[in-house]
Amino acid sequence: MNWQPHVFVVMPFGIKEAIPAAFTDDGRLASKPIDVDFTEIYDKLIAPALTSAGCNPFRADQEKGAGDIRTDMFFELVTADIVVADISVLNPNVFYELGVRHGIGPHGVFMIHGGWSKRPFDIITDRTFGYTGKLFETPAGQRDNAWTAQLTAEINKLANTLRDALAVDDQTIGNPVYKELVGLKPVDWSNIKTARAEYFGRVFVDWKARVEVAKANGLAGDILTLADDAPTRFHKGKLLMEAARALIGLHRFKAAKPVLEDLIKHEPQNTTALTQLGLVLGRLKLINEAKVHMNQVVHDYEGQPEAQGILGRVYKDLWCLEWDTPNSSLETRQQAALGSAALVAEAIRSYDKALRQNLASYYNGINVISLVQLLKHLAETTGEDADDAKIEDFTDLVAVVRLAAKAALSKAEASMKHEDAIWAAATLGELELAYGDPATARKYYQRAANKPDITYFQINSMLDQIRLFERLGFRPEAVEAVRQVLTQKQERLGKPHAKYNKLLIASGHMIDSPDRKAPRFPASKEIAVRDCIASKLDEWGVGAGALAICGAARGADLLFAELCEQRGAEVWLYLALEEPEHLKESVRLPVGDWVERYYALLKKPSVKKFVQPQRLKDAPKDLSVYARNNLWMINTARAEAPDADQIYAILVWDEKATGDGPGGTSDFADKVQKLGGHLAIINPTTL
Numbered sequence: 001m002n003w004q005p006h007v008f009v010v011m012p013f014g015i016k017e018a019i020p021a022a023f024t025d026d027g028r029l030a031s032k033p034i035d036v037d038f039t040e041i042y043d044k045l046i047a048p049a050l051t052s053a054g055c056n057p058f059r060a061d062q063e064k065g066a067g068d069i070r071t072d073m074f075f076e077l078v079t080a081d082i083v084v085a086d087i088s089v090l091n092p093n094v095f096y097e098l099g100v101r102h103g104i105g106p107h108g109v110f111m112i113h114g115g116w117s118k119r120p121f122d123i124i125t126d127r128t129f130g131y132t133g134k135l136f137e138t139p140a141g142q143r144d145n146a147w148t149a150q151l152t153a154e155i156n157k158l159a160n161t162l163r164d165a166l167a168v169d170d171q172t173i174g175n176p177v178y179k180e181l182v183g184l185k186p187v188d189w190s191n192i193k194t195a196r197a198e199y200f201g202r203v204f205v206d207w208k209a210r211v212e213v214a215k216a217n218g219l220a221g222d223i224l225t226l227a228d229d230a231p232t233r234f235h236k237g238k239l240l241m242e243a244a245r246a247l248i249g250l251h252r253f254k255a256a257k258p259v260l261e262d263l264i265k266h267e268p269q270n271t272t273a274l275t276q277l278g279l280v281l282g283r284l285k286l287i288n289e290a291k292v293h294m295n296q297v298v299h300d301y302e303g304q305p306e307a308q309g310i311l312g313r314v315y316k317d318l319w320c321l322e323w324d325t326p327n328s329s330l331e332t333r334q335q336a337a338l339g340s341a342a343l344v345a346e347a348i349r350s351y352d353k354a355l356r357q358n359l360a361s362y363y364n365g366i367n368v369i370s371l372v373q374l375l376k377h378l379a380e381t382t383g384e385d386a387d388d389a390k391i392e393d394f395t396d397l398v399a400v401v402r403l404a405a406k407a408a409l410s411k412a413e414a415s416m417k418h419e420d421a422i423w424a425a426a427t428l429g430e431l432e433l434a435y436g437d438p439a440t441a442r443k444y445y446q447r448a449a450n451k452p453d454i455t456y457f458q459i460n461s462m463l464d465q466i467r468l469f470e471r472l473g474f475r476p477e478a479v480e481a482v483r484q485v486l487t488q489k490q491e492r493l494g495k496p497h498a499k500y501n502k503l504l505i506a507s508g509h510m511i512d513s514p515d516r517k518a519p520r521f522p523a524s525k526e527i528a529v530r531d532c533i534a535s536k537l538d539e540w541g542v543g544a545g546a547l548a549i550c551g552a553a554r555g556a557d558l559l560f561a562e563l564c565e566q567r568g569a570e571v572w573l574y575l576a577l578e579e580p581e582h583l584k585e586s587v588r589l590p591v592g593d594w595v596e597r598y599y600a601l602l603k604k605p606s607v608k609k610f611v612q613p614q615r616l617k618d619a620p621k622d623l624s625v626y627a628r629n630n631l632w633m634i635n636t637a638r639a640e641a642p643d644a645d646q647i648y649a650i651l652v653w654d655e656k657a658t659g660d661g662p663g664g665t666s667d668f669a670d671k672v673q674k675l676g677g678h679l680a681i682i683n684p685t686t687l
Helices: 038-052 069-081 092-102 133-137 145-171 176-180 195-216 221-231 231-250 255-267 271-283 287-298 306-325 328-340 339-359 362-382 392-412 418-435 438-449 456-471 476-493 523-540 556-566 579-586 596-602 625-642 665-675
Strands: 007-012 015-018 034-037 056-060 080-084 110-111 129-130 501-509 546-548 570-575 607-610 649-654 678-682
Touching: 007 069, 007 092, 007 129, 034 038, 034 133, 038 056, 038 080, 038 133, 069 092, 069 556, 080 092, 080 145, 092 110, 110 145, 110 456, 129 145, 133 145, 195 221, 195 231, 221 231, 221 255, 221 625, 231 255, 231 271, 231 456, 255 271, 271 306, 287 306, 306 328, 306 339, 306 362, 328 339, 328 362, 339 362, 339 392, 362 392, 362 418, 362 456, 392 418, 418 438, 418 456, 418 476, 438 456, 438 476, 456 476, 501 556, 501 625, 501 665, 523 556, 523 649, 523 678, 546 556, 546 596, 546 625, 556 570, 556 596, 556 649, 570 596, 570 625, 579 596, 579 607, 596 607, 625 665, 649 665, 665 678
Parallel strands: 007 056, 007 080, 080 110, 110 129, 501 546, 501 649, 546 570, 570 607, 649 678
Antiparallel strands: 015 034
16 A cells, blocks of 8 residues: 555754754863754655655644644644654743643654754654754855765665664554553544544545445445545544455455555554454465464464454365365365364364354354364265364253344344345355255345345355355255355446456656656657557557556547557556646647547547546545556556556657656556556667
8 A cells, every 4th residue: 555654753943953962071061052044944854855755744833723832732643654853942831731741642753863053862862863953054055066975875874763763663662651660551532523523524434425425336446545634543543344244245355455554554442353364365365375374363362253263264265175076076075074063163163162262253153163063964864974163052042043143133124234134144055055044044034135235245255155065965956045145236336347458547648748858758869759659559469358447647548549449459548637727737739639538548449538636536635646646556456467467558758757746647556566467668769
């Protein structure tokens, strides 16, 4: 994900007197106090270094909105991912604010020092990162090239130091309060009621609604991009969880996996994310990896029924791998299933333990009932014993599950919580199928399948269990009746699968405007660049069944789009701005026919246009719409491609590492190379 830590910088404002730390033998200052412009230090050193380290720096005096300064300052101290405190001088405000932050949590506090005043006793042993304050003692009028070179080196040095500190911050307790007072718990700031907190709350509700719209439209790339928009680490966690759930609902397990991993990186103790990752690993058939992961989660969070239940699912999947081979006979499958009963016994024990930890978790209990009944059926069919996992109070357990599921269904339907109602009704259907009346089972499954907002993932999860019964020959007539109900619904929903055999993305320089001094893509190179793109598309075998995505600007984008459309590929044009502004900023030139070519493309039946402000709404205030457009295209490629090796990227780029910033071609090149797949760079200046 592309999320940047929000860093609140605590430091003096304006010009302050710095008292040198060095003294003479007779106790006098070795040199006179120095006037230091701390605003210059922030603008020229600290902010650039933090930006280079991948952070989003913010200082209290940058707040543009009206409001109580103290309230906003406290909000930043409590909610910022990182607080960087400049303790170069003995400024009382800085030390007060540092003290507030030290009471918030065990991580996320970095202190920096320019080498002037001695540090107070209370923090003298705490780690502090130094910078060369002497650079800023030089009068502004004497800043020559040598000074600029020194400053650049100092920015890089501080950036590397902060980047390294960020990488290990959650592995150590850097806050002295939490280091000394073992067991102290971080504050819970999720219910703050300040105006800014309420604003972020409204923003989160809006983003969550956008995720739901993207989910309803099957737009996994939109979901991934929206997950990058979180304003604080609290909202990031919430939004990532919503994104992961939506992707799982779309059966995009490969896309959900890195979202969950990113969430766990920022919230290592988020048990919901940990258990959902175990679920996703299992659905990706990474069964042994899922087993190791879930065993660790169960060990770390003993007493968590959700984790214990997903571990049961892992053992169930391992059991199925032992016997469910293609083209095998029913008799062979039944013998093999009973022969590997030790694995299903582990699944039953895990599910049973999860249920007893929370008797309302009917979803764990139904797995106990179904697997016990399957083992009983296998024993009766094969004439062999299956005593691996007997439940002494099985009849009582059935009653508990039935009661819990009925109560959950009634409550969910009354409160219009459709997802809860779906699972409760499906549980009651499976209960009747495994241990009761087949006709009643079919009615419950119909009730579940007809709930609003049911997803392919939910229907497929029900069908997985039906297929399990079917493959082992359990109550075939009843199972077939339920399978028909679910299959019909599944067909109406449509299977979310990889629609495209190749995913192509392109970006690059626009055709140079007439007033551009240093050429990047002069108009005279258009034909040569076009031929290079065409050659690469032919090499990759681009044709019908491929999806091509680009930003619809003159030059690289539109050349790529025209050539892909001619080869039969579907083309999606992603506009960073509303169309009139896009045409003005990125298409129109005083000479040339780029606007006409843009409109000619839109008339092609295989070409679609998507406008960022309409699909994703406004970008976060600190994110360029062009950088967000890059992310949007790359995320769509990640979500839509069958695999990373089916992603192909073309960059028309002069290969200069700097010059166009976030959202520019060098930024896009960096992101594409991290993505993997195939990459071709066309440099117009060397053709």
